[in-house]
Amino acid sequence: MSGAQPGKQVVPLAEALARLAALEQANKLVEADDLANRMLAAMPEHPHILHLAGIIAYRNGRIAQAVERMEKSEVLAPEAALYPRNMCEVYRGAGQLDDALRAGRRAIELAPRDARAYFNLALIHYERLELDEAVRIADQAIALEPDFAEAHFEKAEALLLGGRMKEGWESYEWRFKLKQAEGMLPKTGKPQWDGRPLAPGKLLIVGDQGFGDCIQFSRLIPWAALLCPQPVLACSGELTTILRQISGIGKIVTRWEDTGDYEAYIPLSGLPRLAGITTENVPPAGYLAPGPALVESWGARLDRLVPKGLRRVALVWAGRPTHKNDRKRTLKLEQFAPLFARDDLAILTVQKGEQIAQVGGYYGRAPLLNLGPEIVDFADTMAILRHVERLVTIDTSVAHIAGAIGVPTALVLPHAPDWRWLLGREDTPWYPSVRLFRQERAYDWSGVIERVSDSI
Template sequence: MGWPAARPGKLLIIGDQGFGDCIQFGRYIPWAAMLAPQPIIACSGELLPLLSQLPHIGKVVTRWDDAGDYDAYIPLSGLPRLAGTTTENIPPSGYLAAKPALVEEWRARLDRLAPKGKKRIALVWAGRPTHKNDKKRSLKLSQFAPLFARDDVVILTVQKGDQIAQAGGYFGRAPLVNLGPEIEDFLDTMAILQHVDRLVTIDTSVAHIAGASNVPTSIVLPYAPDWRWLLHREDTPWYPNMRLYRQRVPFQWDDVIARVAADL
C-alpha cells in the first residue's frame, strides 16, 4: 500500500457500517489523510473516543450539521479498496490504545474483584439482536460450559446489552465477575482488556477493539463466517493477536467451545 502525495480539498469520511467495521477500517484513515489532509470523520457517538485517537484527523463529528464544507466524501468501508489492500499489505494493528488513567482505574477495581492466582479470561457471548446474522454468531452464556469447568481461570464478562442478564443464572467452577453493568463505553472495555490474559468472544465490536489494541483473543466463528475472516485458516492478517475457532458443522458450537477451552 503506497502513501500518496497530498492534494488540495477537504474529504469527509463516513462511518457507514457497524461499530466493528469502523474500528477495523479506521486504520486506513491516516493513509487517507496523506491524500487529503485533515479529513473530517462522521461516525456514531460511541465511536468518537476511539476514532479521534487516530493521527492526522481534522475533526470527528456525530451530526451532519457539524461536518462543515467538504469537497468529496467516501464511506470508511471504501478506503481499503482505494488503498489497494491485499492480505500482504494490511496496515498493522495496534492503532488504538487505552487511556492510561482508565487503565489504572480498572487495575484497582479488578484487583479487588478478581481472585488472585487465576488467569483472567474476558468473555462476550452475544451481539446485537438486530444484526442480520446474529442467529449465526451469537451464543448463550451456558454454551461456554467447558470454559467454566476450568479451575485455573476467572471469567470477566464484558458483555453489554440485555444478554448480560444471563449472568444471573451462571453456574460453574470458575468464578465469574459480571462487569457489564459497570462498563460505560468502548474506552472502559479497552481499559479492562489491558488486564486480561485473553478475550474469548463471538464476532462483534469487542473483538475488533481487542484486535486494534493487540489484546490476545480467541474468536468463535460460524461455519459460513463474515468475509473478513476468510476461510480455512486459524489466523487473520487483520489482527495477528487473534486466533480463529470455526464451526466444523453449521450451528454446532460444542466442538468449537471445547477447543477454545482446551487451548487456553
C-alpha cells in the same frame, strides 16, 4: 359464506391474505401472528395461508413451526415457485442446508427468470462455502436484474471471503444501494472521493456500517490523510472516544450539519478499495490504545474484585439482535461451560445489552465477574482488556477492539463466517493477536468451545 354470523361482515379471502402480508412486511408481527392463526383455524389446508403463516412464525423465531407450515404449503401447491424460493431462506435459518439447496434449485426450475430465486440460492452456496458457485449464481441473478443490489453485495461477500479482494471491493460498492443502508451517507451532490489529493479539511470520511467495521477500517485513515490532510470524520458518538486516537484526523463530528464545507466524501469501508488492500498488505494493528489513567483505575478495581492467583479471561457471548446474521453468530452463556469448569480461571464478562441477564443463571466452578453494567463505552472495554490474559468472544465489535490493541483473543466463528475472516486459516491478517476457532459444521457449536478452552 355459509355459517357466517348475522350482522358480521365477511372479509374476502384475497383481502385477508393481502392484510396478512402487509402486517408481516410492516413488522407488525404480533398482529400478523394473531391473524395468521385465525385464518389457519378457518382454512387449515390453504397453501398460501400456510405459507404466509410460516414466514410469520419464522420471523417470530419459531423456526420448526415455520418449516412445518411451509413444507405443507409446498406439498399442497407443488408448482408455486414462490414457496420453494422462500423455503430456501427458512431452511437456511434452520441450518438445513441440504434442504435449502434442494428448495433453491426447485425454485429456479419453476421460475427460471426470477432473479430473487437465484439470489436465494447464491446465499445457500455461501453458507455451504461453495464460493465459486455462489459467485456464478449471483452473476445469473445480476444478468436477469442488473441493478439487483443484494445480488451484487452477495457476490462481493463471496469474493472477499475467498480472498479475491480486488474483485470483491468493486462489488462491495453496491452496499449503499441496499435498503438497510439508507441514511448511512450524507445527502449531498458532492462526489465520492476517487483517491486524488485534496486541500486540508476538504475530505469527509463517513464511519458507515457497524462499530466493528469502523474500528477495522479506521487504520486506513492515516493513509487517506497523506493525500487529503486533516480529513473530517463523521461517526457515531459511541466511537468518538477511541477514534480520536487515529493520527491525521482534522476533526470528528456526529451530525451531518457539522461536517463543514467538504469537497468529496468517502465511506470508511470504501478506503480498502482505494488503497488497494489485499490479504498481503493490511496495515498493522496496534493503532488504538486505552488511556493510561483508565487502565490504572480498572486495574486497581479488578485487583480488588478478582481472586488472587486466577488467570483472567474476558468473555462476550452475544451480539446485537438486529444484526442480519445474529442467529448464527450468537451463543448462550451456558454454551461456554468448558471454560466455567476450570478451577484456574476467573471469567470477566464484558458483555453489553439485554443478554447480560443470562448471568443470573450462571453456575460454574470458575468465579464470574459481570462487568457489563459498569462499562460506559469502548474506552472502558479497552482498559479492562489490558488486564486479562485472553478474550473469548463471538464475532462482534469487542473482537475488533481487542485486535486493534493487540490483546490475545479467541474468536469463535460460524461455519460460513463474515467475509473478513477468510477461510482455511486460524489467523487473520487484520489482527495478529486474534486466533480463529471455526465451526466444523454449519450451525453446530459442538467442540468449538472445548477447543478454545484447551488453548488457554
